[in-house]
Amino acid sequence: NAGVTQTPKFQVLKTGQSMTLQCAQDMNHNSMYWYRQDPGMGLRLIYYSASEGTTDKGEVPNGYNVSRLNKREFSLRLESAAPSQTSVYFCASTGAYEQYFGPGTRLTVT
Amino acid sequence: GENVEQHPSTLSVQEGDSAVIKCTYSDSASNYFPWYKQELGKGPQLIIDIRSNVGEKKDQRIAVTLNKTAKHFSLHITETQPEDSAVYFCAAIATGGFKTIFGAGTRLFVKA
Numbered sequence A: 001n002a003g004v005t006q007t008p009k010f011q012v013l014k015t016g017q018s019m020t021l022q023c024a025q026d027m028n029h030n031s032m033y034w035y036r037q038d039p040g041m042g043l044r045l046i047y048y049s050a051s052e053g054t055t056d057k058g059e060v061p062n063g064y065n066v067s068r069l070n071k072r073e074f075s076l077r078l079e080s081a082a083p084s085q086t087s088v089y090f091c092a093s094t095g096a097y098e099q100y101f102g103p104g105t106r107l108t109v110t
Numbered sequence B: 001g002e003n004v005e006q007h008p009s010t011l012s013v014q015e016g017d018s019a020v021i022k023c024t025y026s027d028s029a030s031n032y033f034p035w036y037k038q039e040l041g042k043g044p045q046l047i048i049d050i051r052s053n054v055g056e057k058k059d060q061r062i063a064v065t066l067n068k069t070a071k072h073f074s075l076h077i078t079e080t081q082p083e084d085s086a087v088y089f090c091a092a093i094a095t096g097g098f099k100t101i102f103g104a105g106t107r108l109f110v111k112a
Helices: none
Strands: A004-007 A010-013 A019-025 A031-038 A042-049 A064-068 A074-078 A087-094 A099-101 A105-109 B004-007 B010-014 B019-025 B030-038 B045-051 B056-059 B062-067 B072-077 B086-094 B106-111
Touching: A004 A087, A010 A019, A019 A031, A019 A087, A031 A064, A031 A074, A042 A064, A042 A074, A074 A087, B004 B086, B010 B019, B019 B030, B019 B086, B019 B106, B030 B062, B045 B056, B045 B062, B072 B086
Parallel strands: A010 A105, B010 B106
Antiparallel strands: A004 A019, A019 A074, A031 A042, A031 A087, A064 A074, A087 A099, A087 A105, B004 B019, B019 B072, B030 B045, B030 B086, B056 B062, B062 B072, B086 B106
């Protein structure tokens, strides 16, 4: 039981490049989330998926897209990366109320 | 919208002392209040939680109290140890809600 896994762990992009962050959970959870964490800013919700087949915007969705590929997988895409998207990205899933977080992806956009 | 305020943002204590972190929430429909600990380079992990029908909950050296009338809840860590050094987040969620509202975090330093 691996919990929530994320790939890659680290990534450096140039401005304008695109990439997809991958997330998978093996706990049969319905809900999945993407957060970004910036120094001193806590966790900000980018997008979430309450159940397979649905996605909704969170607090800071601009510049991102998501896909709930199936119940296990929820990906985050940056179509045209900007320096303001330099951050640590966490994926999480929820069964009842508790959120289980992945180890994070540290993204730098130069 | 819903929000959770958390204080202090930084807390430094001597090993063996107690640490208290306080949070206030705005959504009166909130009924589940978890606390997460984030160690350096890792994702947050649940350490304790409390539901609205309970005023206090303890688990070894950590305890959480809830005052629903005042919309306050607090985390208490007794006999702090260096390994308690981390960032702590409070959060609130309403029944049937899909979004957990997090506080901004408290960075706790425990000095040996």
